[in-house]
Amino acid sequence: MSYLRLPLFSCAVPCGFPSPADDYVETTLDLNELVITHQAATFYIRVSGDSMQQAGISAGDILVVDRALPPAHRDIVVALLDGEFTVKRLHRTGRTTYLLPANPAYAPMCVTEAMQFQVWGVVTYCLHRVK
Numbered sequence: 001m002s003y004l005r006l007p008l009f010s011c012a013v014p015c016g017f018p019s020p021a022d023d024y025v026e027t028t029l030d031l032n033e034l035v036i037t038h039q040a041a042t043f044y045i046r047v048s049g050d051s052m053q054q055a056g057i058s059a060g061d062i063l064v065v066d067r068a069l070p071p072a073h074r075d076i077v078v079a080l081l082d083g084e085f086t087v088k089r090l091h092r093t094g095r096t097t098y099l100l101p102a103n104p105a106y107a108p109m110c111v112t113e114a115m116q117f118q119v120w121g122v123v124t125y126c127l128h129r130v131k
Helices: 031-035
Strands: 006-009 025-029 042-046 062-066 076-081 084-093 096-100 109-111 117-127
Touching: 025 031, 031 117, 042 117, 076 096, 084 117
Parallel strands: none
Antiparallel strands: 006 025, 042 062, 062 117, 076 084, 076 117, 084 096, 096 109
């Protein structure tokens, strides 16, 4: 894995940009170090579709997915459902599992025993362009 270290400014920026003066540079930051906890179990995946819009995930975004994390109730996960990948919020009620979209145009999916279902990983970050 290659690394690219960029300046990390020590001041928080509410809605502006700090002076690029060296006095403000605290250290450098590699985005891989920021977003990856379990290097061997982490991958990036590009999103298509709009079913997770209200969770801040849109088509074209890049998700950071960690396969080492155990999926928990309310986590956003990448799941394999009947041979197809999907990104949804994991919802567990008793012994019943649902995959919930974050867009009212889509219906929740109830995972049944007849379905092939596997959580491939937990989404830890969403990277998207703002321009």
